[in-house]
Amino acid sequence: MATKEIAGVQVELDDEGFMTNPEQWNEDIARALAAEEGITELTDKHWEIINFVRKDAKEKGQVPTIRRMNKAGGIATKDLYELFPNGPAKKAAKISGYPKPQGCV
């Protein structure tokens, strides 16, 4: 566990750079974390996913799976892979200020 300043805020991160306290998150942090993942601009479509992840994770206590994003959030799997390339579930969780998803799917 380490603390790092991101977008002017001290945030707690785990060894892999995932935030451990989603309460510390804000939209500027999301932009900074996205840039770290090579996503230079967060479009409306990105925000739609981030907002769903945050809402669902808060309600359910865990970040949604790709299937849940599709079924409950109406997010097409193809779009998810396009918007968050090379590891969409992990990246969406990271940028949304949540720990790495632990499930197998």
Next chain:
Amino acid sequence: MTDKQHKPIEKVSIVLSKGSLDGVYPGLIMANGARMEGIEATLFFTFFGLEAVMKKRVKKLKVATVGNPAMHMPTILGSIPGVSAFATSMMKKEMDKIDIPPVDEFIEMISDAGAKLYACKATVDMFHLTQDDFVPQVDAIINVGTFYEKSAGAQIIFT
């Protein structure tokens, strides 16, 4: 944890050769998991594994209750009509709880994730099938040589 000493896996080719529900899922979970990690994935359905991508069969795959010691069930019980159907419905229920989709939906998800799906030509010929018999996610019917060509640089996993 991340192994920093070795180069990460960039590409996998997964062969699915079994046609039971329990025979199909491991390969699908590994393929989907690969895509989730940004690993390129190719799936090759061969022999009874073809059932997982056949329109008429994909929703009817069953758990094998006979000849499987891990079922903890004597063969004679496993062979009673309805036992395989029961085991199948139990497995489907448990899968759904952990958000693992039914096979037809899983195939669609894996294809949408950018994996390539191929049917084995030798099996297609043996069972007298055509592209029409397969779900639309099957990209092509290819022979084993083409499979190896497409697997250049990949780790091959046989299930």
